Amino acid sequence: MADLYSFSNFSFSAVEDDHSSNKPLWTTEGLDEENMFQFSGAENWKDYGGIHTFSPNFGFYPNDSAEEGYPLSAHQQKGQHHLSCLDHEALDNLQFDMALPPLSPCSGDIMKFDEISAMFSPSEPVNHNQFYLPLSSLELLNNLHGKRQIQASDDSTDTDVVRKLSTEDIMKMAGTRFVQSSSKSDDWESLNSHPYDSCFSGLSDEEKEDIELAESLLASAEKVGYQQFERATKLLNLCDSLSSKTGNAVKRVVHYFSEALHEKIDRETGRFTSDGKKRSTDPDEMMPGPSPVNVACQEELPFNQVADFCAVQALMENLTDAKKIHIIDFGIRKGSHYTILMQALESRKECPLELLTVAAVGTNSKESLEETGIRLMNFAYTMNIPFSFKIVMVSSMLDLKESLFELDPEETIAVYAKFSFRSMLPQPDQLESIMKVIRNINSTVMVVTEVEANHNAKSFVNRFTEALFYFSALFDCIEDCMKPDDPNRMILESQYLNHGIRNIVAMEGAERKIRHVKVDVWRAFFSRFGMVETELSMSSLYQADLVTKRYASGSSCTYQMNERHRKSNSGNNSSWSLRQKEEMEEKAKAEEKKIGMIEAWLRKHRLLYTGATRHPFILSIRDGSIDISSFKLWLAQDYLFVRDFVPFAANILIKAWKESDDSGDMEVILGGVASLQDEISWFKREASKWSVSLSDITPQKNNVDYCRFLESLMSPDVEYTVAITAFWAIEAVYQESFAHCVEEGSETPPELKETCERWGNEGFGQYCQSLQRIADRRLQKASDDELKKAEVVFLRILEHEVDFWNMSRGIYEHFGP
Numbered sequence: 001m002a003d004l005y006s007f008s009n010f011s012f013s014a015v016e017d018d019h020s021s022n023k024p025l026w027t028t029e030g031l032d033e034e035n036m037f038q039f040s041g042a043e044n045w046k047d048y049g050g051i052h053t054f055s056p057n058f059g060f061y062p063n064d065s066a067e068e069g070y071p072l073s074a075h076q077q078k079g080q081h082h083l084s085c086l087d088h089e090a091l092d093n094l095q096f097d098m099a100l101p102p103l104s105p106c107s108g109d110i111m112k113f114d115e116i117s118a119m120f121s122p123s124e125p126v127n128h129n130q131f132y133l134p135l136s137s138l139e140l141l142n143n144l145h146g147k148r149q150i151q152a153s154d155d156s157t158d159t160d161v162v163r164k165l166s167t168e169d170i171m172k173m174a175g176t177r178f179v180q181s182s183s184k185s186d187d188w189e190s191l192n193s194h195p196y197d198s199c200f201s202g203l204s205d206e207e208k209e210d211i212e213l214a215e216s217l218l219a220s221a222e223k224v225g226y227q228q229f230e231r232a233t234k235l236l237n238l239c240d241s242l243s244s245k246t247g248n249a250v251k252r253v254v255h256y257f258s259e260a261l262h263e264k265i266d267r268e269t270g271r272f273t274s275d276g277k278k279r280s281t282d283p284d285e286m287m288p289g290p291s292p293v294n295v296a297c298q299e300e301l302p303f304n305q306v307a308d309f310c311a312v313q314a315l316m317e318n319l320t321d322a323k324k325i326h327i328i329d330f331g332i333r334k335g336s337h338y339t340i341l342m343q344a345l346e347s348r349k350e351c352p353l354e355l356l357t358v359a360a361v362g363t364n365s366k367e368s369l370e371e372t373g374i375r376l377m378n379f380a381y382t383m384n385i386p387f388s389f390k391i392v393m394v395s396s397m398l399d400l401k402e403s404l405f406e407l408d409p410e411e412t413i414a415v416y417a418k419f420s421f422r423s424m425l426p427q428p429d430q431l432e433s434i435m436k437v438i439r440n441i442n443s444t445v446m447v448v449t450e451v452e453a454n455h456n457a458k459s460f461v462n463r464f465t466e467a468l469f470y471f472s473a474l475f476d477c478i479e480d481c482m483k484p485d486d487p488n489r490m491i492l493e494s495q496y497l498n499h500g501i502r503n504i505v506a507m508e509g510a511e512r513k514i515r516h517v518k519v520d521v522w523r524a525f526f527s528r529f530g531m532v533e534t535e536l537s538m539s540s541l542y543q544a545d546l547v548t549k550r551y552a553s554g555s556s557c558t559y560q561m562n563e564r565h566r567k568s569n570s571g572n573n574s575s576w577s578l579r580q581k582e583e584m585e586e587k588a589k590a591e592e593k594k595i596g597m598i599e600a601w602l603r604k605h606r607l608l609y610t611g612a613t614r615h616p617f618i619l620s621i622r623d624g625s626i627d628i629s630s631f632k633l634w635l636a637q638d639y640l641f642v643r644d645f646v647p648f649a650a651n652i653l654i655k656a657w658k659e660s661d662d663s664g665d666m667e668v669i670l671g672g673v674a675s676l677q678d679e680i681s682w683f684k685r686e687a688s689k690w691s692v693s694l695s696d697i698t699p700q701k702n703n704v705d706y707c708r709f710l711e712s713l714m715s716p717d718v719e720y721t722v723a724i725t726a727f728w729a730i731e732a733v734y735q736e737s738f739a740h741c742v743e744e745g746s747e748t749p750p751e752l753k754e755t756c757e758r759w760g761n762e763g764f765g766q767y768c769q770s771l772q773r774i775a776d777r778r779l780q781k782a783s784d785d786e787l788k789k790a791e792v793v794f795l796r797i798l799e800h801e802v803d804f805w806n807m808s809r810g811i812y813e814h815f816g817p
């Protein structure tokens with residue numbers, strides 16, 4: 001009886017269909033219609049609303065109302081708009097594309113990266129367990145025996161804490177019990193007649209109840225798989241009486257899956273009514289455009305922004321020296337990612353942009369593409385970015401041709417496909433047509449973001465099981481991120497997620513549109529067109545991390561690399577970029593030689609560097625909107641920071657004395673150390689000017705963390721090369737940030753000018769240049785290991801600087817008005 005589920009060895013891996021493996025599945029030749037559907041169907045939840053706090057690191061700019069017509073050019077639009085109110089929502093969109101975390105430990109790449117990071121954080125041990133999913137069901141059961149303790153998810157403490165079982169844990173335990181019980185008897189009544197076995201000791205009554213409930217659901221799905229509909233219905237009736245859409249996460253998941261199974265039975269037995277059909281309409285069709293639930297999800301769930309920032313990082317890294325950029329976008333929606341890209345391009349001083357063209361490809365909703373175009377035009381206008389927006393409408397992707405893009409030979413072409421290719425899975429010929437065009441236009445890079453899950457299994461029971469675990473993880477995640485009484489959560493679950501569950505579970509053939517596939521399937525497909533997968537950079541990972549940190553439950557979100565692409569562990573959104581690998585590596589090496597390692601890193605990690613040097617705190621000084629209490633908070637905290645910076649700087653001096661191959665280094669560093677005394681005096685004077693008492697300040701957490709990091713760099717094990725890179729980065733961020741506030745056109749309040757001059761003046765700029773030259777000279781001779789460490793330290797500094805600005809924007813409480 002249990003073989004349908006293949007739960008043997010307490011592993012769910014056996015339930016995967018063949019096509020989730022590495023087999024090349026995209027050859028459509030010779031497939032009959034049914035087989036073709038193995039690879040077909042996809043979720044297409046279209047556009048959603050926006051968010052208020054769009055970017056964690058960037059200042060955002062206004063945009064304006066709609067205007068007719070396309071293509072559009074920023075130059076043509078210049079001066080036509082009054083750019084006033086902030087309308088971030090309009091530029092953003094929402095995806096409920098979250099998935100069950102992958103069941104594999106993280107790959108070597110990230111472990112290595114993580115280990116290097118850990119070397120500089122003796123006080124912040126890396127919790128490697130965060131890269132692993134909860135224990136297998138057997139381990140889980142054993143662990144619970146006697147003592148109900150689960151590893152704490154909060155890595156700030158390494159003591160075990162008593163924690164509620166996750167929905168996913170409950171499902172695993174139910175699966176285990178189901179296998180055990182069904183191997184003894186195939187009578188459904190037996191499910192509830194076996195007493196709680198010993199491994200259930202330590203569980204609460206609610207947890208035991210939930211496990212039994214989930215077990216009944218699994219049993220009923222199995223009966224459906226065997227077409228034993230009467231027996232299945234009996235079990236489902238039991239599930240219905242014990243579950244509800246307002247119960248705990250397990251009860252809610254069971255409720256929706258039970259509904260879906262009822263519908264499946266009705267469909268299979270011909271009892272499905274048009275009334276029922278109405279109930280399963282795509283919620284986007286009922287409620288197009290932004291809605292409160294979309295906005296709430298954008299604000300409370302990190303998935304969409306993580307996808308955007310990672311994708312932009314990948315694009316930037318591959319467009320380093322491109323002056324005319326042409327991006328072909330499949331699935332642009334509100335185009336929020338281009339606002340990030342434009343800001344990154346704007347700060348790319350070494351290679352000024354001549355023109356950014358975005359070509360949005362679509363088969364319907366021309367009006368919505370036009371709206372997106374106008375919004376992006378306005379945004380580009382405010383950023384002074386030369387921008388052109390094109391709409392390429394085709395009735396079918398089979399009609400797509402290179403000539404439609406009117407490419408200029410001087411343009412560097414990139415392709416971006418965010419949650420869009422999977423909607424073409426039911427028609428592989430459409431995807432093939434796209435790929436042929438992409439291959440012919442010889443794009444530099446193609447960035448693809450997709451959900452990683454297998455909701456395309458031919459076997460009903462396998463599909464059901466995959467979906468059950470996927471949605472269990474998703475419900476857990478939503479429960480962590482959204483308040484229990486949030487009405488938007490109920491709408492999200494009962495409309496959007498319910499729609500997904502029903503589509504995967506109850507429907508077959510062309511009606512089954514949600515058919516996510518695993519990355520291996522995409523890999524095999526893309527490789528057929530000569531695409532080579534390239535690695536997402538550390539910067540990309542840092543981007544993701546920075547974005548998630550802005551969310552309440554961000555600390556429980558972890559990232560994994562599956563070979564070369566990134567996965568988010570609180571959702572299976574994945575992105576990866578493809579281009580000719582050798583060509584890229586050669587180019588990178590040549591660039592490092594030509595421009596120096598620091599400049600190469602600045603280009604490579606442009607987005608992060610911009611995040612640290614164009615932070616909203618700095619932008620608010622520059623445009624005069626700074627809340628003076630934030631300034632005071634910064635002043636007091638930075639005073640403490642500088643006091644800790646003195647021994648760090650002195651330590652660099654010692655390292656230079658011991659290790660440097662050039663006596664000139666000492667002079668430069670000594671000059672920096674000596675000026676710190678004056679800096680401390682300046683802080684005291686400035687504090688007195690603002691009535692800030694420096695004697696009773698407590699360092700805030702971000703400050704403490706940063707200072708601890710500096711302390712870790714003072715260890716004799718940290719090489720001079722690594723330490724001098726850090727020293728340069730710390731000074732350079734302040735120099736570049738404050739110089740921006742004294743540039744022409746800035747509206748910095750006069751009373752803050754002196755502060756900005758302190759780090760933004762030319763002399764300090766030259767000092768930073770000298771430090772950069774020292775670091776570059778050392779890095780040129782450094783081993784690969786040293787280089788890697790220095791790069792990680794550079795990224796950590798950027799992260800700490802962003803955190804320091806963030807802290808400064810907090811409410812100032814201690815020093816009066």
Ligand SMILES: Cc1ncc(CN)c(N)n1
Binds near residue numbers: 638733
């Ligand atoms: C947080 C921080 N970073 C850099 C600096 C420049 N020494 C500073 N004063 N404070």
